[in-house]
Amino acid sequence: MNEDSLVPVLDVTNFSVDYGYGDDAVRAVSDVSFSLGRSQVLGVAGESGSGKSTLVYGLTRLLRAPGVITSGEVTLHLAGERNGEAFNVLTASEDELRQVRWSQVSIVMQSALNALNPLRRVGKEFDEVLRRHDRTSSKTARQERAIELLALVGLAADRLQRFPHELSGGQRQRVMIAMALALRPELVIMDEPTTALDVVTQREIVSELYELRQKLGFAMIFITHDLSLLVELADEIMVMYAGEIVERAPAVELHGAPRHPYTLGLMNSFPPLQGDRVRMTGIPGSPPNLKSPPGGCAFHPRCPSAHDRCRTQAPPLVAIEDGHRSVACWLHDSSSTEVVPVSLSRRAASRIGQGA
């Protein structure tokens, strides 16, 4: 960790998002707080419906109706020309937002095919992004910059003449990443950028992202359901379940010794590529229906360590172990008399594959 990581890029406090209004409202993101330092990579892991995408769409004000931000505060600490300015995302006008998008924060979505206009050549898309933010630039300067950006992600300059359908899935996603970096943003949000790709392509893109981050120093929020991918890429990992953060810890620690039963279950849901073949169980049951979430801790119906308190009271996210990681689980509450399973205790050096 370097000093840069102490300078915040993004601060989020008590952020909640509902889908729908009134009695029909479904809480998709519930009271999420976190902050992200400069050039840090924050991984967000969770299953479908855990609220991980809703969270970032909310943060960037890209949420569409019936999504409603019901509470919270989101502060973006700007850099570049507006260095040091604290930008309140939730109260900003559309015009103000437009100035910040791309140049300070950019987003890469899961499906590049849907994000690119099928009727436009790739070069045209680049040209528009660059022109919108600097109307005085010349056409050749913009083209040179586009070629430079493509080179950054390992694509040849001739791709600018191509239409999206002429590119492979990996190439399209590289184009999206290059575009996201076009205006040198401080924060890049990646929403499952490699989920639709083959593993070999995923590996190439992840190593490229890692190198780009080293070189350009942007901060990144990386969303995926693949926890093992995050362990390789992220500095810190946030695990979400039913719209809440259930655990947050430095990546290596989370992988080496998870504290929340859900994190452990998630890790044991991926069969390992080495070692003896042992029977694994995953997590029993299915993710909760957010229309009628279970009372107490949302994970209790599937949790092997659930006890009475879990059924009635929802555990808050609290800092544990000198405050460098946090978990929302009654097992780790100081007043708890429950026996913490070895696999979740402080002594644990559990590894993926050696079940709970």
Added chain:
Amino acid sequence: MMEQVTRGDIVLEARGLSREFAGRNESGLFRKKRRVRAVDDVSITLRAGEVLAIVGESGSGKSVLARMLARIVVPTEGELLLRGELIALRERRTAAYAGEVQLVLQDPFASANPVRRVRHSLERPLLIHGTPKEDVVVRAREVLASVALTPQDEYLDRYPHELSGGQLQRVNIARGLSVNPKVLLADEPISMLDVSVRLGVLNLLRELCDTRLLAMMYITHDIASARYIADESAVMYAGQVVERARGTRVMDAPIHPYTQLLVDSVPNPEKLSKQSSPTAHNVDSTHFNYEGCRFSPRCPQVMDICRGNQPPEVDLGDGHMARCWLSASDAQRTAVKILAK
């Protein structure tokens, strides 16, 4: 009619199965159509009580292979044998064949009729395959129990949208099992499911295979899940099986450069190395070499011989096969040189 089946008996065998599709025109209205070989000379054997995993990326031809085995797609070449009997591939698929070979597809929501209750989806195949009406209800309850959806009454009258992805995939598997097939072809059965319920479905498939002595083909892009469930694994690339072995040898000691690349590419926190790992030549993956080895344009260890000559299937002992010139014997290499002269 019920014959005694023992574990390891060959149930379904494919020999030299190929399928061509008409490709895009070489630009120009009257130019010759390009032919795309989606599956090229694949021979596999499905055995009772065993899982054969087919591992491949999108476009490798694994789904077309499954559809040929289910006789939904007619092969361009090759033979199919069900319990040693040659199937007349040019003729219409018979109901009897469909009753013995069932296919489970990737997307549980797309394969269930959204306006029909689970009961309907389970009973219909039974009626079609001649189960007497009075037995149908009992049988439907039986198969629901076998995929661990109990109490059955809770599920029979539900609509697909009332179930989670994992539950619905279990219904689809139950539907496949209801007619008591001998072969189950599962095409990416877990890739659309939530991560936390995937292992449950995978374990279910393995149990069904063991208890009913089903011959199962498990198609996946996830080589780690293949390692978990399979008795034998085959890796496909561009329509061909490039490596095959029993047990976990394909993952633990891969021989083919493509398999090695695949294994090295899987996110693996156990061997953390944040450097850029194995470098395949970054080639447009739609560009295959049809003359020589299909993988040669991307292969990090490519040799001259690979570019112009199809590699032979090299037997590495114990049923381990790799289709690669690197493993070929001197005799096999010389044979090519003589032919070239």
